[in-house]
Amino acid sequence: MGAREKAVSRRIRVIGIGSGNPDHMTIQAIDALNSCDVLFVPTKGEEKAFLAELRHEICTRFITGPMPRLVHYAVPKRRADGDYGAAVDDWHDAIAAIYEDLLLSEVAEGETVGLLVWGDPMLYDSTLRLIDRLTARARVSFDHDVIPGITSLQVLCAEHRMPLNRIGAPVTITTGRRLADGWPEGASDVAVMLDGVQAFNSVADRDATLTWGAYLGTPMQILRQGRLGDIAGEITATRAAARAEHGWIMDIYLIRASATEADSDGEAA
Ligand SMILES: C[S@@+](CC[C@H](N)C(=O)[O-])C[C@H]1O[C@@H](n2cnc3c(N)ncnc32)[C@H](O)[C@@H]1O
Structure with missing residues (x-):
């Protein structure tokens, strides 16, 4: 970036990738993926091998420029005991803290990070709630947008x-x-x-x-x-x-x- 250009804030793109078939990727999702410098990749669950394969296929098939850096993070476990609402609240706080640390340590000012969301981000998915938390915590400044995906x-x-x-x-x-x-x-x-x-x-x-x-x-x-x-x-x-x-x-x-x-x-x- 030239010295006279003002550094812009980080950008988060929440990208719906569809529900299991790479053909579900919309042109908007493909364009958004191609604009990413970094992808945050959760490692979790029994289905992780399948998800990793799908993500790999989506990236190799649709990314036309340099591959974004992949930043893996372990999803913390949600407490199974006690009040369900409180457990989800604590869990979301823990994930928001992870996002915050990764944004600060792995994503430079002016870079774009993609969050690949299964199906569509508005349906039984907490990514957008986590982004709201990040905004409220105000430790990292960023813009974000949401790309719809095909739901299950x-x-x-x-x-x-x-x-x-x-x-x-x-x-x-x-x-x-x-x-x-x-x-x-x-x-x-x-x-x-x-x-x-x-x-x-x-x-x-x-x-x-x-x-x-x-x-x-x-x-x-x-x-x-x-x-x-x-x-x-x-x-x-x-x-x-x-x-x-x-x-x-x-x-x-x-x-x-x-x-x-x-x-x-x-x-x-
Ligand atoms: C955490 S929700 C995510 C939903 C997703 N955001 C969507 O738009 O479909 C996961 C649930 O979605 C449903 N689901 C997602 N993908 C599916 C698929 N390929 N086949 C069947 N059910 C699916 C299942 O009910 C699963 O328990």
Whole structure:
């Protein structure tokens, strides 16, 4: 940088990379990736080998200039005991502190750092909340922007060739943990993510339609759809076998309440 140029602040680009298929990368995401000097790369979980491979494929296939520097960091573990909200809060603080240290030690003023986010950053992902924390802590100054990505929910619907909502009807998006606590009040169509407990087994409406997908967008993809009462057992078994085979699983599903159930809720479209 010339002596007369004013140093600009660091830039963070939060880039949605899609849900497992490198073809999900949008042109906007590819352009953003190519503008990065550094990528922050989390190392975590059983799925890390697959994620590392996907990230590598995305970088080698789409980066046309010099490869950004890869800065790896270990994701701290979240406390499993006590109050869930407090545990998440502490966990986010710990990750924000890591980002802060890495920004100061690994990213020079004027450089751009990319955070590659699975799917889209707005859906069940905390990266944007972490950025808000960084802003509030005010130890590092930076600009940031967000590049949308293709979500797993979009891929689920596309692979099953179905619309997400019934005509004019709302859709509830929730987690397996919450569905296990009970069917969401007034809901007729419920999309469920982050389900480690196969909460569809606890749904009373056995005539509901269950639309399920695992490893969407990847060569391991599995799809099932049918009457919940008919396919819940098979999905539970298929899921367990796939998880044992690959060492990890990501699955998502949509439950469409049966007509009677939806009518009795006054929610039918
Ligand atoms: C932490 S959330 C991230 C969601 C992501 N931001 C998105 O836009 O889809 C992870 C959950 O998303 C769902 N998921 C993400 N990718 C998936 C995939 N390829 N196949 C099936 N489910 C997926 C699963 O429910 C998983 O537990």
